Amino acid sequence: MNFFERQIEVRRASARLVWLFVLAVVVLVALVELAVWVGFKLDHRPAATAVRVLVVAGVLTVLVIGLTSWIRTLLLRRGGGGKIASGLGGWLVPQDTVDPPLRRLCNVVEEIAIASGTPVPELYVLPGEQGINAFAAGWTPGDAAIAVTQGALDRLNRDELQGVIAHEFSHIVNGDMRLNIRLIGVLTGIVGLAILGRMLVPRGGSKRAAGLGPLVLPAAVAMIGGYVGVLIGRLIKAGVSRQREHLADASAVQFTRQTEGLAGALKKIGGLPAGSRLRSAKAEDVSHMLFGEGRKFSSLFATHPPLTERIRRLDPTFDPGELERLSARWAGALPSGMDEDRALGFTSPAPRSVSAPVLAWPAAVVAAIGTPAAGSFDHAGALLRAIPEDVHARALRADTVVALVLGLVLSRDQPTRTGQCRLVEARLGRPVADAAWTEADALGRLDPALRLPLAQLAFPALRHRSSQELQAVQALLGELVRADGNVDVFEYCLSALVHRDLFETMFRKPPWTVRGSSLGQAAPAVATLLAVVAAVGHRAPATAAAAFQAGLARVLPTTMLPFQPPPRAWQALDGVWPALDGLDGRAKALVVDGLATVVWHDGVVEVAESELLRMVCAMLHCPLPPLAAVGRGALADPLPPRG
Structure with a gap:
C-alpha cells in the first residue's frame, strides 16, 4: 500500500468514524428515551405529553453529545500536538539540547524528518513514565509533536528508538493524527452524558438528596446512557485504531528498511516489568494514539493488536517464550539503551559527500512519496553531517533562527543585499539585519543541496517565535526574494514552504481554501504547473514543450x-494550489507522476528541478524524500519575476 492508497484509507476511516458516531448517538438517544419512558411512567401520561417529553430528552441528549464533541475537538485543534503532550505531563525538549539521550532522540527525529520530507516536529518527554511508549499528535504536520516516555529514552538503543519514531512518523505522514484527534472529540462527546450525570447526582447527605429529588432521575438516566456510551466509545476506539497500528508498523519498516529495531522495542515492552503502561490519569484519552497499550483492556476493547502478533509479523521466527527469557534476564538489571549503543559501535560518523540514491524515474518517485526509498536514511544522515556544526546549531536556536532563514535568501550581489538588509532593519531591527548579512556570507558557501534540509531543521525553532514576528517574517521573505526583480527557484521554494508551514502552525489549515475537484476540473491548474516545471528544467523551448x-x-x-508558460510564472503557480490540493489520492498520484515525467524527460535532474519537485509535493501534502541531482547542476537562469 503506497502513500496515496493510505491517504484514501484514512479518508474512509474518517467516514466510518462519522457513521459510527451517528450510530452511537442514535443508540444513546434510544436508551435515554427508554429510561425516560420508564422513569417518568410516560405510558400513564397523555400521548401528547409523552411525545413532548421524549422529544425534549432526545434533543438534550444530542446537544450534550454534539456540543461536548465539538468543543473538545476545537480545543485540541487549536492547541496543536504540544497541548496533548503537555497535558500528559510532557515537557518540551530544546532543539539545541546537548544532553546525550535527548541529543540522540533529536538526531533520530531530524534524520527521519529529512528522509521523509516532512517538517521536524516538536519533541516532548514524559519524565515520570517508565513504560516504553510514544505517540504523535497534531492537526497538521506543521503543528505535529512526538512524545516519548522516559522509559523509551532509557531502555531503547538507537535502532529500536528509530523504529519507534518511524512508527510515529507514519502516523504523521499518513494523516492518522487528525483522525486520532477527531476520535478523542467523538469519544468525549459520547461519554459526556456520564459526566453530566455525575454533576447532577445530589451529594451531601440524605436531606439534601431529598431536596434535590427531581434531579435524581435525570442524573440516573444521564449516567446510564453515559456509561453505555463509554462501552460504545471503547468499541469504536478499538475498531478504528487496531488496523492503523498494523499499518504503522509496516510503514515504519518501509521507513527504516529494517525490522530488528522495531521488533526489539516490542520485545522490550514484553520483557520489562513496566511494559508500555502509562501512569497518567489521562492515558485512556490517548490510548488509541500510543505506540503500545497504555492501559490493559480485554481483547474486545484492546486498542492495539496482541504484542506477540505484532512481533511475529516483523519476525516470523519469533518464539513467545523469548519474552519470558528476556524478563528473567532483565529482572536483575534493566537494559540501558545508551550502553547498548556503545556496545554496538554507534558513533558520530565524519561528514561525507552528499549523494542521494538515484531513483528509477518517474514511477519510483511516486512510490517514494511518504515512503522513503532504500538509502534515504543514510542520505538524510549525510545531509545533516554535511551541514557545518555551527550553522546547524544556529538553526535550532530561537534567538538565531530568524536571521539564518533570512540569510538563505539574501543576494550575493552587494548593492542588492544592502537594499534587502534595509528592509530587514525596517521590519525587525538593525541587529537582525546585521546577523542576516553575516549568515548570508556563511551560507553562500553551503552546498545548494543542503539549503532546503537546513530550512526544515530551522522550522521548529522558527515556530516558537511570537505570532506577530512570524507574520512579519512571512511578509518579509516575499519582499526579499522580489527585491532584485528576479526570483530563482530556491527563493520561491523556500518562501512558499515557510509561508505554508507557518500558516498551518498558526491557523491549523492551509493558506488557501481547499476545494474538492476532479482532474478534469483541475486541468488548467495541472497545465500551469507542468508548464512552469518544464520551463525550469529545459532551456530549449522545443525540449520544454x-x-x-x-x-x-x-x-x-x-x-x-x-x-x-505563464509570463508571471510564480504568481501563476500560487494560484494552482487550491485546485490541486483538493484532488483525491489517486489524482494526486497522477499529478506527481506527470511532474516526474517532465523533470526526467531529458535524463537530467538539476538541483533546481529537485527542489521544485519537492516543494510542489509538499504543497500538495505529499511528502517526498530528498532526491539526487543528476547532470548539469543548479539552473542559472531564473524564471520571469513573480507578481
Missing part, C-alpha cells in the same frame, strides 16, 4: 493543451 506534452499525457491522456 516536448517535456510538457509527455507529462500532460501521463495526467490527462485525453486532453490536448498547448505549451504556454
Whole structure:
C-alpha cells in the first residue's frame, strides 16, 4: 500500500468514524428515551405529553453529545500536538539540547524528518513514565509533536528508538493524527452524558438528596446512557485504531528498511516489568494514539493488536517464550539503551559527500512519496553531517533562527543585499539585519543541496517565535526574494514552504481554501504547473514543450493543451494550489507522476528541478524524500519575476 492508497484509507476511516458516531448517538438517544419512558411512567401520561417529553430528552441528549464533541475537538485543534503532550505531563525538549539521550532522540527525529520530507516536529518527554511508549499528535504536520516516555529514552538503543519514531512518523505522514484527534472529540462527546450525570447526582447527605429529588432521575438516566456510551466509545476506539497500528508498523519498516529495531522495542515492552503502561490519569484519552497499550483492556476493547502478533509479523521466527527469557534476564538489571549503543559501535560518523540514491524515474518517485526509498536514511544522515556544526546549531536556536532563514535568501550581489538588509532593519531591527548579512556570507558557501534540509531543521525553532514576528517574517521573505526583480527557484521554494508551514502552525489549515475537484476540473491548474516545471528544467523551448506534452499525457491522456508558460510564472503557480490540493489520492498520484515525467524527460535532474519537485509535493501534502541531482547542476537562469 503506497502513500496515496493510505491517504484514501484514512479518508474512509474518517467516514466510518462519522457513521459510527451517528450510530452511537442514535443508540444513546434510544436508551435515554427508554429510561425516560420508564422513569417518568410516560405510558400513564397523555400521548401528547409523552411525545413532548421524549422529544425534549432526545434533543438534550444530542446537544450534550454534539456540543461536548465539538468543543473538545476545537480545543485540541487549536492547541496543536504540544497541548496533548503537555497535558500528559510532557515537557518540551530544546532543539539545541546537548544532553546525550535527548541529543540522540533529536538526531533520530531530524534524520527521519529529512528522509521523509516532512517538517521536524516538536519533541516532548514524559519524565515520570517508565513504560516504553510514544505517540504523535497534531492537526497538521506543521503543528505535529512526538512524545516519548522516559522509559523509551532509557531502555531503547538507537535502532529500536528509530523504529519507534518511524512508527510515529507514519502516523504523521499518513494523516492518522487528525483522525486520532477527531476520535478523542467523538469519544468525549459520547461519554459526556456520564459526566453530566455525575454533576447532577445530589451529594451531601440524605436531606439534601431529598431536596434535590427531581434531579435524581435525570442524573440516573444521564449516567446510564453515559456509561453505555463509554462501552460504545471503547468499541469504536478499538475498531478504528487496531488496523492503523498494523499499518504503522509496516510503514515504519518501509521507513527504516529494517525490522530488528522495531521488533526489539516490542520485545522490550514484553520483557520489562513496566511494559508500555502509562501512569497518567489521562492515558485512556490517548490510548488509541500510543505506540503500545497504555492501559490493559480485554481483547474486545484492546486498542492495539496482541504484542506477540505484532512481533511475529516483523519476525516470523519469533518464539513467545523469548519474552519470558528476556524478563528473567532483565529482572536483575534493566537494559540501558545508551550502553547498548556503545556496545554496538554507534558513533558520530565524519561528514561525507552528499549523494542521494538515484531513483528509477518517474514511477519510483511516486512510490517514494511518504515512503522513503532504500538509502534515504543514510542520505538524510549525510545531509545533516554535511551541514557545518555551527550553522546547524544556529538553526535550532530561537534567538538565531530568524536571521539564518533570512540569510538563505539574501543576494550575493552587494548593492542588492544592502537594499534587502534595509528592509530587514525596517521590519525587525538593525541587529537582525546585521546577523542576516553575516549568515548570508556563511551560507553562500553551503552546498545548494543542503539549503532546503537546513530550512526544515530551522522550522521548529522558527515556530516558537511570537505570532506577530512570524507574520512579519512571512511578509518579509516575499519582499526579499522580489527585491532584485528576479526570483530563482530556491527563493520561491523556500518562501512558499515557510509561508505554508507557518500558516498551518498558526491557523491549523492551509493558506488557501481547499476545494474538492476532479482532474478534469483541475486541468488548467495541472497545465500551469507542468508548464512552469518544464520551463525550469529545459532551456530549449522545443525540449520544454516536448517535456510538457509527455507529462500532460501521463495526467490527462485525453486532453490536448498547448505549451504556454505563464509570463508571471510564480504568481501563476500560487494560484494552482487550491485546485490541486483538493484532488483525491489517486489524482494526486497522477499529478506527481506527470511532474516526474517532465523533470526526467531529458535524463537530467538539476538541483533546481529537485527542489521544485519537492516543494510542489509538499504543497500538495505529499511528502517526498530528498532526491539526487543528476547532470548539469543548479539552473542559472531564473524564471520571469513573480507578481
